[in-house]
Each structure stands twice: as structure tokens, then as C-alpha cells.
Amino acid sequence: MAQQYPEWIWQNGAIKPWREATTHVMSHALHYGSSVFEGIRSYATPDGAAIFRLTDHLKRLYQSAKIYDMVLPYSLDELATACREVIRKNGLTAAYLRPVAYRGLGGFGLSAETPIDVAVAAWPMGPYLGPEALEQGITACVSSWQRFAPNTIPAGAKAGGNYLSGQLIAREARRLGFGEGIALANTGLLSEGAGENLFLVFDGVLHTTPASASILTGITRDTLKTLAREDGIEVIERDLPREYLYLADEVLMCGTAAEVTPIRAIDGKQVGNGTAGRVTRRLQELYFGLFDGRTNDQWGWLEPV
Ligand code: PMP
Structure with a gap:
């Protein structure tokens, strides 16, 4: 079309x-x-x-x-x-x-x-990672491409050239039949998705990679941190090794385009029980609640057109 x-x-x-x-x-x-x-x-x-x-x-x-x-x-x-x-x-x-x-x-x-x-x-744009992504979650793989090192190109700038890296990661993932690619930083530790930040859940606590892991510190990431803490969910920013992707109870990706997308399998290994987990569902509820009025926008994030 x-x-x-x-x-x-x-x-x-x-x-x-x-x-x-x-x-x-x-x-x-x-x-x-x-x-x-x-x-x-x-x-x-x-x-x-x-x-x-x-x-x-x-x-x-x-x-x-x-x-x-x-x-x-x-x-x-x-x-x-x-x-x-x-x-x-x-x-x-x-x-x-x-x-x-x-x-x-x-x-x-x-x-x-x-x-x-x-x-x-x-x-107009629907769910970035596909029509079923928000409900059913997506599959992901760890990319063979690393993110650029922090002393090469600043990941904190949302600059056009950075997205050559994102294209390699996303295109490789799609070519291999995955919904999205996740990259490691040059340290070998987890960085982020091709165009999304990452959250892992262990025992009800959210873990997300730090600015030093060559990520764009996303506004959705900040939103979820704020909503979670307000809701009594602990959030920790920390270095995360790759294998934690396979061991986490839940993994989700977030971004303006991706919103709050559950990941149901990574590198062919099921995440948790293979569906969106309790914390992910709660974050979706709080996030989308901002737009339908269920979540009180006490931060003044909604700016009228
Ligand atoms: N990381 C990358 C590489 C991105 O392109 C995006 C999307 N802008 C994000 C993270 C998420 O950022 P935000 O939540 O501000 O959209």
C-alpha cells in the first residue's frame, strides 16, 4: 500500500x-x-x-x-x-x-x-512495534551490533547519525524474525533497544540501565520511573549483564513510539510466563491512564493542543 x-x-x-x-x-x-x-x-x-x-x-x-x-x-x-x-x-x-x-x-x-x-x-501512528505488541508482547534478540562507546558518539544526543546504529540493530532483528533488537554497550553490559529503553523486573522491583550504558535517557523511561515510584514500586538504575534478560520475571521496552511494550521472549527463551507480567500491566495501566484520565496528571505532562 x-x-x-x-x-x-x-x-x-x-x-x-x-x-x-x-x-x-x-x-x-x-x-x-x-x-x-x-x-x-x-x-x-x-x-x-x-x-x-x-x-x-x-x-x-x-x-x-x-x-x-x-x-x-x-x-x-x-x-x-x-x-x-x-x-x-x-x-x-x-x-x-x-x-x-x-x-x-x-x-x-x-x-x-x-x-x-x-x-x-x-x-497518525498506531503501536510502533505492531498492532498486537502492547497486548501480547514482542519477541526480541540481542544484536550482534554493539552500541557506540560513550567516547565515540554521545548517545545522550538524539542525533540523526546515531540512528545508523539503530538501523543495524533493528534491521538485523527483523531479518532474523524478531520484533526488535536489543544492544549491548561497549562494556559488554546491556544498553537498550534499537529505539527503546529497557526495564527488567525482579521480585517486583524495576531495574533499568544507566545513562553510562550508551542509552538515550528516554522521556518515557523517566515517566515510568516516576509513575512506578508514585505507585510504591521500587526502581533501580544499574548495570545489567545480558543473562539477566533471560532470568528476569518480566522485561519491557519503552519509548514514545513503543509506549510500554512487553517482551515475551528473548533469543528464543521465554521471559517469565511468556505474557505481560503484573508490573508491566500495572505500568501500562498507569501510562495509558494518563491519556484516558485514570491516572491523575499531577506533573502537568499533558500540554493541550
Ligand atoms: N532510545 C533510543 C535509541 C530512542 O531512539 C528512543 C526513542 N526516542 C528512546 C530510547 C526512548 O526515548 P523517549 O522515551 O524519549 O521517546
Whole structure:
């Protein structure tokens, strides 16, 4: 089926038709991966469409840009407005938002001071890891590709070039028939999924890998940590060896796109009893409860469109 695109996109300060949002083939980002971006979801809530943790996502966009000396020509408020406009103009409520800032046309050297172009797209998106993923869980494998070492490419920046690593991990997993790939860090310890953070459950306690394990410290990861602690579930950030994936009572992946996805088997070994466990179900309830009103948003995470 041909890909369907929404009608409108925001680019460099103006809303324009999707097909007109083009960029030059000699743009720096296309050759060198010099873009920074975000993935954000909006949800239909009882109080209308709301963007989940929009401000936190945009703050991370500016942090990613800072690491690469990219000065965005728009303020955070201007980009927040652009995000809202793109959702409204396309008549969307539940959607995935993609702000991207990139080095455009203006020099071919690696350190060229190019203009920074910015765009925001939005489109409807269901569960990222497949229609049954949230209910039934997915299978995963440990990738033969490691994450980049912390002194090579900073995993804490959500930069385009990082996703060459993610593509290798995700494509290998799918080629081998798994739902997603999990990577080890250069230390040999667990890092994260191709585009998701990891939580393991042992005896009702959540364990997640630390920033030093070459992960993107996800906003969903932070959300789940907060919701769990509020609910009396202990959360520990720690180094985790690979075999803990096979020994955990429950394993889940989380991210803006993946939301809260149970993993039912890893490397062909069943996780727990092979279905979403008690803690995973509780986290799903609390997480999705934010959007249907069952979980009180005491943090002001839902930002109205
Ligand atoms: N790790 C990687 C590599 C990712 O691409 C993502 C998705 N942005 C995440 C983790 C999860 O981050 P978040 O919860 O902020 O979407």
C-alpha cells in the first residue's frame, strides 16, 4: 500500500503543503548525519488533544543541538507553537510529531557553519512495534551490533547519525524474525533497544540501565520511573549483564513510539510466563491512564493542543 502523507508540514517558520517541504541534495545533514530530532506523541484525552511532555521533548532537542554546536533560529515557544499548528492544521488528535533541525546547504566541510533548517511534521501512528505488541508482547534478540562507546558518539544526543546504529540493530532483528533488537554497550553490559529503553523486573522491583550504558535517557523511561515510584514500586538504575534478560520475571521496552511494550521472549527463551507480567500491566495501566484520565496528571505532562 502506498504511504499516505498528511497535507501540511511546518518548515522554517511557515506551514506549507507536504510536497513543498523539500531540501537541497547537498544539505550537510544528508551527507554527515548532522540533524537532531524528537519523537513526540499527542493523545486524545477527555479534555481534548494533548501533547505528552512537549516541553521536555523540546528541551532535549535544544540539548542535542547544543552538543553539536547547532543554534536553532527559533525559540522553544516558537517550536511548541509549530507543533500545535501542525496537529491542528492536519485535523489530527492522536498523532506522532517529528520536529527536526538539521545542517542545511552552506558548506561541505565537516565543521562548516551551515544554516540550521527546522521542520515539524505530524502523522497518525498506531503501536510502533505492531498492532498486537502492547497486548501480547514482542519477541526480541540481542544484536550482534554493539552500541557506540560513550567516547565515540554521545548517545545522550538524539542525533540523526546515531540512528545508523539503530538501523543495524533493528534491521538485523527483523531479518532474523524478531520484533526488535536489543544492544549491548561497549562494556559488554546491556544498553537498550534499537529505539527503546529497557526495564527488567525482579521480585517486583524495576531495574533499568544507566545513562553510562550508551542509552538515550528516554522521556518515557523517566515517566515510568516516576509513575512506578508514585505507585510504591521500587526502581533501580544499574548495570545489567545480558543473562539477566533471560532470568528476569518480566522485561519491557519503552519509548514514545513503543509506549510500554512487553517482551515475551528473548533469543528464543521465554521471559517469565511468556505474557505481560503484573508490573508491566500495572505500568501500562498507569501510562495509558494518563491519556484516558485514570491516572491523575499531577506533573502537568499533558500540554493541550
Ligand atoms: N532510545 C533510543 C535509541 C530512542 O531512539 C528512543 C526513542 N526516542 C528512546 C530510547 C526512548 O526515548 P523517549 O522515551 O524519549 O521517546
